[in-house]
Amino acid sequence: MSDLLAVSDLSVCFGDRAAARDVSFVMGRERVGIVGESGAGKSMLGRAIMGLLPPGAAMTGRVRFDGADFSPEMRGKRIALVLQDPRFSLNPAMPVGAQIAEVLRAHRSLSARNAETEALRLLDAVRIRDAEQVYRRYPHQLSGGMGQRAMIAMMLAPDPDLLIADEPTSALDASVAGGILSLLDAEVARRGMGILLISHDLDLVATFCDRVMVMKDGEIVETLPARDLAAAQHSYTRQLLAARLKLEA
Numbered sequence: 001m002s003d004l005l006a007v008s009d010l011s012v013c014f015g016d017r018a019a020a021r022d023v024s025f026v027m028g029r030e031r032v033g034i035v036g037e038s039g040a041g042k043s044m045l046g047r048a049i050m051g052l053l054p055p056g057a058a059m060t061g062r063v064r065f066d067g068a069d070f071s072p073e074m075r076g077k078r079i080a081l082v083l084q085d086p087r088f089s090l091n092p093a094m095p096v097g098a099q100i101a102e103v104l105r106a107h108r109s110l111s112a113r114n115a116e117t118e119a120l121r122l123l124d125a126v127r128i129r130d131a132e133q134v135y136r137r138y139p140h141q142l143s144g145g146m147g148q149r150a151m152i153a154m155m156l157a158p159d160p161d162l163l164i165a166d167e168p169t170s171a172l173d174a175s176v177a178g179g180i181l182s183l184l185d186a187e188v189a190r191r192g193m194g195i196l197l198i199s200h201d202l203d204l205v206a207t208f209c210d211r212v213m214v215m216k217d218g219e220i221v222e223t224l225p226a227r228d229l230a231a232a233q234h235s236y237t238r239q240l241l242a243a244r245l246k247l248e249a
Contacts (some may be wrong), residue, residue, distance in 0.1 A: 010061030033205030086147035097135025
């Protein structure tokens with residue numbers, strides 16, 4: 001398996017506080033999960049890979065994608081980011097379909113008519129019923145699950161090689177979340193993409209991912225096959241597993 005993403009000694013600091021410390025890993029066209037408690041640095045790592053750090057953040061280290069150093073031109077077209085809540089990602093002043101079409105025209109140079117046709121196809125591909133009606137709706141007119149599907153359609157529009165999904169189901173109820181994961185799984189398999197799934201849900205990554213990286217205080221403390229997560233050896237991972245069992249009891 002060739003490396004699709006290679007992160008080397010990546011650190012993100014805000015003054016003297018480190019949000020990520022010397023993170024290194026490689027992944028191919030596979031499903032890799034990052035787990036850890038809130039504040040562990042998972043989302044910051046995802047944004048650092050995309051070059052989308054907030055003001056005041058200083059980053060060191062190296063990010064290589066498909067054999068080349070990361071550049072902003074790769075963002076969107078080759079690497080896409082799905083955020084947790086579409087309400088904060090979609091433009092409230094534009095119909096959903098127009099936003100997807102805008103991405104298609106920017107990254108795939110489609111005409112206005114062809115972009116609309118492809119946007120409708122993408123909405124249908126992410127299992128949205130009545131795609132033509134949803135195309136003309138504004139984000140506030142969509143349910144949480146439908147909004148997340150529309151956001152995924154937008155991120156898939158440029159046909160990326162890697163999808164970073166940051167807690168894509170945590171704001172959804174269990175039945176809707178299952179549908180979103182099933183959709184992502186199908187698209188990853190169909191397109192041959194890699195996916196980096198950021199989550200606090202150990203059960204989710206154990207069933208969805210091929211490998212799991214456990215993050216604590218900005219560091220990757222353990223990496224193991226997802227099927228072996230229940231047998232993790234690091235004390236922090238064991239604490240996470242124990243906390244999950246207590247919540248289920």
